[in-house]
Amino acid sequence: MTEMLGKYELRQVLGKGAMGTVYEGYDPIIDRRVAIKTVKLPDAEDVEAQEELARFKREAQAAGRLSHPNIVGVFDYGETPEIAYIVMEFVDGTTLKHVLDKGERFGVPEIVRLMEGLMAGLQYSHGRGVVHRDIKPANIMLTQAGEVKIADFGIARIESSSMTQAGTMLGTPSYMSPEQFMGQTVDARTDLYSSGVMLYQLLTGEKPFEGGLTAIMHKVLHTEPPPPSALSVSVTPALDAVVRKAMAKRPEDRFAAASDFALALREAAEAKTAAVESFGLGAEDFGDAEATMVAPRRPSAPAAATPPPAPAPVRTKNGPSPAVLGGAAVLVLAVLGGGGYALFGGHKQAAPPPAPAVAQAPAPVAPKPAPAPALTPAQLQARYSATLGALPCTLLSANLPTQTLTGLAGAGAPQAALSGAIQSLPDPGGIVNQIDTVDGPYCTALDTIRPYHALFPGSDGALSLALAGGKTQLYNNDLITIDETMPNFSGYLETDYFSSDGSVLHLYPTSSDAARQFAAGAAKGLGDPAHGGASWQVSAPFGTDMIISIASSVPLFAKLRPQDETASDYLPALRQALQNAAAGGAKISVAAIPVVTLAK
Structure with a gap:
């Protein structure tokens, strides 16, 4: 019996992969050859396979809305208890x-x-x-x-x-x-x-x-x-x-x-x-784009003994005329084709007699180049800043005396780009990489605050941000408590909790903990009921979250933001607020830390 998939006959296997199989099929109702791509339906807990299935459905959705001679057409999508399949145009090629x-x-x-x-x-x-x-x-x-x-x-x-x-x-x-x-x-x-x-x-x-x-x-x-x-x-x-x-x-x-x-x-x-x-x-x-280029070829008969008349000098666009090149042009032809047509007039030309051997003087030995001078600390700092300072989806700090890098980098492409950049620095083998990789939708947030973060802190120092007790992981129902220390200037704080689901919770300031100006180097604690103010507990969804804090010498917002909003609403407003503050000459320091939350 012919194997069937829905109304389609499966005639032969065209190819197999890790996820499924492609068949040549036949639609008996409209008498048409088709290609049928199939994938196995994954288990509900297999996240990676579920994503593959989502991409498979996306292919049907994307190509199914397109009908064009230069696009493989999609005719149908279906599922059985075991597989999903797409029915496509059969391309004989x-x-x-x-x-x-x-x-x-x-x-x-x-x-x-x-x-x-x-x-x-x-x-x-x-x-x-x-x-x-x-x-x-x-x-x-x-x-x-x-x-x-x-x-x-x-x-x-x-x-x-x-x-x-x-x-x-x-x-x-x-x-x-x-x-x-x-x-x-x-x-x-x-x-x-x-x-x-x-x-x-x-x-x-x-x-x-x-x-x-x-x-x-x-x-x-x-x-x-x-x-x-x-x-x-x-x-x-x-x-x-x-x-x-x-x-x-x-x-x-x-x-x-x-x-x-x-x-x-x-x-x-x-x-x-x-x-x-x-x-x-x-x-x-375009250069001399209309000039005709002819590859030299070996003549089929011996070349004539009489050389052609010397060509008139012709000026080229980017160099001396061919007449000035003289014998060099003949040498090029000999190397390319062992003979060939002259560049001008189409006459055949005899190969020149071999030149007598000439004793060659030994080539002088070039002196070894002097080693490149060591970079000064200022030059090395400039090199680090140029290489690392603007990497997307990062927030980095560097310590030159210890060759230590700290901070955050997004998982996947940003982390790989960072690794490549580090390898291009002087003495990459001596660099101590202590950068945390953050897996989550935080690239836009990091890119928003990165312009206000110095790779090397200056005299103003840097804002300090950490979970209380030096924790890096929190569990369900744990309190989220934070310790912050102002940089070496007085100013205001904005502290936000970014969740992996795309929401933002504003931790400070709040309606119960109003904004105020802090002295340079002052400490601020958040989330500890013993000190008053709001408190928060960890709850689902669990994963990698992020806390971002900003110290600025002027307030960023004229009025309180909604305590809970989406990152897509908040980040454009934050970007504009930072730009306005910087344009007015305000001092700004930023910090970010990842928070890994677990069910138990």
């Missing part, structure tokens, strides 16, 4: 990754055609609020006719969906954008960055950034790859410029839309300088 892995290369016109198909699909997808987030050759299908179809919307971000958020790193490292590595919210320009990486690979046969996760992340955030023209003679400066714009570090510096990317690529490939004004590609990016 292969993946772009399979083609590239075989070492096959495309000419520039074919690359342009493939990228235009990709951009057409992305323009349609983005126009309907769907960002793919995992554009790579493995997710680009090629039909037998060579048409492009975008597949696998499993980690897509859908506008108005709450299933993905900033702080989540999803994607394939070699093709991920800086904002994906930093756990920031993505938009359509993320797909354009990944497409730029793929264009680089199509033009050169190599990915722009290689290595392990940490190495790739560091390169994506801090370095530029070699221009494609440095790796392939078929790539012009105009194509370099398109790749550079698509792969810009900042999303706002990339193409605004997929259609702009496609048009700029077409213009660059055809060397039409209209792209200069349309897409901000400077005229220098």
Whole structure:
């Protein structure tokens, strides 16, 4: 009997993975071949597998709302007691990754055609609020006719969906954008960055950034790859410029839309300088883009004995005329092809007789370079500040005499970026890393206060914040008690408890513990009933929470915030309040600590 899945016949297995199986299927009702992707339904307590299932459903939701010739269509979604399945368009072809892995290369016109198909699909997808987030050759299908179809919307971000958020790193490292590595919210320009990486690979046969996760992340955030023209003679400066714009570090510096990317690529490939004004590609990016480049070839018959007449000098754009180069041009031809056509006139030229051997004097031995001078403490401090001070989703402090780093870093991409940054510092092996990793939706909060936190405290010192008794873990019904000490200036305190569920509880000031000015170095305790004031107990949801406190020489808010609000409402107001205080010359010091809460 033919195995059935709902109304669909399962004809053969097309592929298997850790999560499920893909079948060739058949819809007998409308006489259509289909592909059916299946995953096993996970146990309720298997959190990771539940997330995989959520992504699977998201793929059906994302691709199911899209109907375009350059996107693999989704026709149906269903579940049985054991599995969930998606019914998709059957693509009789292969993946772009399979083609590239075989070492096959495309000419520039074919690359342009493939990228235009990709951009057409992305323009349609983005126009309907769907960002793919995992554009790579493995997710680009090629039909037998060579048409492009975008597949696998499993980690897509859908506008108005709450299933993905900033702080989540999803994607394939070699093709991920800086904002994906930093756990920031993505938009359509993320797909354009990944497409730029793929264009680089199509033009050169190599990915722009290689290595392990940490190495790739560091390169994506801090370095530029070699221009494609440095790796392939078929790539012009105009194509370099398109790749550079698509792969810009900042999303706002990339193409605004997929259609702009496609048009700029077409213009660059055809060397039409209209792209200069349309897409901000400077005229220098085009070089002599319309010049014809002909690879030398070995003549099929012996070259004529009579040399051609000397060519008239021709001035080049970036150097002396070929006449000035003289014998060097002949040497280049000999190296490239063992002979070949002259650069001018098309006459065949005899190879020159071998030059007599000349005794070579021994090459002088270059002196060893002097060791680089040791950095002064001020230079070392500047190096640390430049490398670590602006890392996203961190709040760091450094002690140079002991080479100790303390503070907080977000889990996942921020922590990996931090590790890469530390390795780029002088003597990374001697650095003592005591930075706590925080797993939770706190990147936006840390990024809000980080501009007001000095890596090296100055004469004003730093605000001190800790759970009473030096605790780092609290259990259900435990009191949340906090000890704070003002920095070396008088001012006001704002202390907030950020929960993993996205809520914020304002611990100080409150209606029962009004705001007041504290002297420099003064201590403040919170949450201890013996000292009066409000008190709080730990309760569900359990996990990693965070306390943030801010000391400022002026009050941040003119009136009390609601004691309990969401982080999404509070953080924009806090950011504006800090900016206003700083603009008025106020002194500000910030601190943050993680709080691990447990049921028992």
